[in-house]
Amino acid sequence: MSARGDRFITPRSPVEGLRRRKLSFLPVFAQAVAGVAPAGAMSVIPALVFPGLVFGSNGPNLLVTFGVAMAVMVLVAFCLRPMAQRMAAVSGLYSYTAKGLGQRTAITAGWSAIFGYGLVAMAALLLVGVYVGQLFSNLGVPAADSKVFTVLVILASAATACLLMVRGIRISAWFMVLMESISIGVLATLMIIYFAVNPSKLSLGSVFAWNGNFDALPIGIVVAVSAFVGFESPTTLGGEAHRPFVTVPRAITWTPILMGVLCLLAVTAQDAALKEAPLSIAASSTPLSDLFSQSSPVSAAILDLGIAASWFACAIASVNALARIFFCMGREGVAPKIAGRTHPVFRTPSMAIMVIMPVVAIVPIAVVTSTASPERGLVNLLTLGAYGYLGSYILASASLPFFLRRIGESTYASWILGAVTTLALGAVFWTAAAASIRTGSLETVIYAGVLLASTMYATFLHFRLPRRLAAVGIYDETRELDLFHGRPTP
Amino acid sequence: MTYRPTHSGPSTTSNPLRILEIVARFGTGTTAKEVTDALQMPQATAYRILNSLVADEYLARTSDLRGFALGQAISGLITAATPPTVPTAARALIEEFRGGNRFAVHLLMFRSASLRVADEDPDYRLHSVFEMLRYPHASAAGKLMLAELGDSASPFPTGPLVKLTQHTITDSGQLEEQLAEIRLKGEASEINELEQGSASLAFPVRLPNGVAGAALCLSSPAERFTATREHAEAARELASRLAPFLF
Structure with missing residues (x-):
């Protein structure tokens, strides 16, 4: 090897200890899809965070709302x-930002991403508890104390998740x-059955109707964007994915598109279905499930499952994504060193x-x-989580042109793309923050606190x-064994 | 669309190969800019091709992400295409063994799961060279290679085993059994399987780590197979003496 080469290839990878380049495309894709939680988001987020979107005739046009949200996420x-x-990242947007906008900004991006993943994971566990409780009540099994039961479910699922994740990325991904x-x-099956049984309730008119309500549109888009977050999580699997420069970009490109289509279908269906339903159902935290339990408790239980x-x-x-960011921070020394340990x-x-x-x-149990x-x-966990994701998206998108310039592959298109995406995300973020401040909620203040703390730490x-x-x-750098050495391969 | 040959330069489909050649010539750490300058290629095209070559592991990026190096995926092409070289000392040993014997002695190397002729007996030329290289399941050296590869690599060819003569093994179960036996005995043989009327014996020449990297092959007409076999011990000894010269 040339003298020039010796300086460029490190003998030991800084993320040594992970099972390297073994995960095939489907599990990597599943990490992206699961990060978004399509079924969960489709049935909870629109109904929960913004009932007007689904229920009210005053809601903005669904196609436009979700279309714009999808366009932003595709950007x-x-x-x-x-x-x-170009980079087999193990800590996702955090390491992209480090390479693009520099290490100090990366700390903020990393904290923001950790905040987002953490709160969404908490909300997810809480929802597991809520839906499993719902499942048993739909089956007619009475729980002695529903709160105790939900806490037990949360504890059990947290323990199972922990076990799977420690046991191996392949097991948890599969x-x-x-x-x-x-x-x-x-x-999908239940939706189809529902509309096959109740065809009269489905009217596509309302979905495509344009009632000229522009005021609600930006807020609608913010909520719709929050249904997409998490699609970037496979960027933390760069070290473990097989052929990471193919599988990771493919997963993050297709997930928002797939999610957009699924969301449009589901929201259309829910809009039609819930319009007929009583207000108590549309405003509930488990609206779809309540809707089904009216007619068939068993199908409602299956839906809950x-x-x-x-x-x-x-x-x-x-947590998979969060743990890898935290792991990298541990290895770098900007988080406790113990986080950088891998299982032998x-x-x-x-x-x-x-x-x-x-x-x-602990947080969902406390809730x-x-x-x-x-x-x-x-609502608080999910919207706060969405702030975290948006913050890291803004920094990572703004990193793109600087990242490419730093490695000498800058193009005009990357400057335009980076600027447009950052501005679009900034607009979404601003809308959300303004709305939150107007309603007097503390979400923006809390997130601003996180940003401030990260800047001070940096x-x-x-x-x-x-x-x-x-x-x-x-990140997972090229190793000696990735190179051609001119030795015969018998 | 009609095909018009271009005189302005190489076709765009060969661009990836030209990029690989530049990286091979400039060495580890070649940057995207050096590639575009050397090839007079539009930047966007070069970046796109470089990234897809990295994706398929024909190239790898250096630690600062700026430079490129040849990746391990290219080794299949290079090792298969490079003719094996045999040092004079090894040739002399083989020549000494050949002297006076009434059978052919060839040296074949295993390259990227295929056979390559390294040293052919000048007195008794190889028969059916194409079949031998193309259908390893029919020759002694080929079977030795397959036995050595095991399940770790998918040998060329895949698909049903081709019947060259009526003795060729075409049942994969039977072949597996024979490969297991070859692994145990450390030698492979073939009678009338590659070509009617000829037979051969093959002995492994091993790398320091114990993996076979070449086969010493004794070929003779089928009726003299038993006579050739009597030289097995001498051939085996030659194979072990050859090893340090070859690997």
Whole structure:
């Protein structure tokens, strides 16, 4: 090897210890799909966060709302794609930002992503609890104390998820494939049956009707965007995916498109179905399930199972992604070093997973045991989580042109794409923040606090521990065995 | 659409190969800019091709993501296309063994799961060379290679086993059994399987790590197979003496 080459190939990878390049495309794709939790998001987010979107005749046009949200997310995917084609990242948008906008900004992106994944994982566990409880009540099994039961379900699912994730990325990813197949299959089948039985209720007119209501549109788009977040989570599997420069970009490009189509179908169906339903159902935290339980409790129970499966997979996907970011931070030294330890046999970031999981499980349990309604808790967790995702999307999208310039592959298109996407995301973010401030909720303040804390931490690192900050941005580098050495291969 | 040959330069389909050649010549750390400059290629085209070559692991990026190096996926092409070279000392050993014997002695190398003729007996030329290289299940050296590969690599060819003579093994179960036996005995043989009327014996020449990298092959007419067999011990000894010269 040439002298020039020696400087460029490191003998040891900074993310040594993970099971390298073994995961095939389907599990990687499942990580993206599970991160979005289509069945869960389709049946919960529109109805829960913005009832008007589904229920009210005053809602903005659904096609436009979801179409615009999908377009924004596809733009984000197009921004992440070139970076995913060039860097086998283990910490996703965090390492892209480190390479693009620099290490200090990366700390903010990383904290933002951790915040997003963490809160969505908490909401997902809470929803598993809620839907499993619903499942038993639909089956007519009385729970002695519904709160205790929900807490037990949350604990059990957190323990199972933890076990699967520590046991191996392949097992947890294939489990997500299974869960997603069940949930999407169940939801699709029940929807088709429902409309086959009640064809009269379906009127496509309202879906395509344009009532000129522009005021509600931006808020609708913000809510719709929150249904897509999580699609970028396979960018944390760059080290473990087989042929990562093919599988990861493919997964993050197709997931928002697939999700957009699924969402449009589901929201259309729900809009038609819930319009006929009483207000109590449309405003409930489990609207679809309540709708079905009117006519057939068994099919409602099956639906609950499907949605619970989807949220369970979402919890695994979110913690999988979170743990890998935390793991990288541990290796870099900007988080406790213990997080950087991998399991010697299962080759997963086991320490990071085991540190995170109790925190993720405790919050939903606190929500259940507190006097506040779970619906309120869910709304807060999901919207706050969406802020975290949006923040990291903005920084990562803005990183694209700088990332490419730094590696000497800058193009005009990348500057335009980066600018347009950042502005679009900024508009979404601004709309959400303005609406949140107007209604007097603390969400924006909390997220601003996270941003401020991360900036202060980055500044502290910059002045006190510059060497640790300089280490930020590790990824699965090319190793000697990836290269051609001119030796015969018998 | 009518085909019009272009005189302005190589066709665009060969661009990936030209990029690979540039990286091979410039060495590890060649940048995208160096590639576009050397080939006078539009940037966007070069970036797109570079990224798809990286995706398929024909190229790998260096740690700073700026530079490129040849990836391990290219080794199949290069090792299969490069003719094996045999050092003079090894040739002399083989020549000494050949002297006076009434059978052919060939050296065949295993390259990217295929056979390559490294040293052919000048007195008794190889018969059916094409069939031998193309259908490893029918020759002694080929079977030795297949036995060595095991399940780790899918040998060329895939699909049903071609029947070259009426003795060729075409049942994959039977072939597997024979390969297991070859692994055990450390030698392979073939009578009338490749070509009616000829037979051969093959002995492994092993790399320091124990993997067979070449086959020493004794060929003779089928009726003299038993006589050739008597030289098995000598051939085996030659194979072990050849190893340090070859690998």
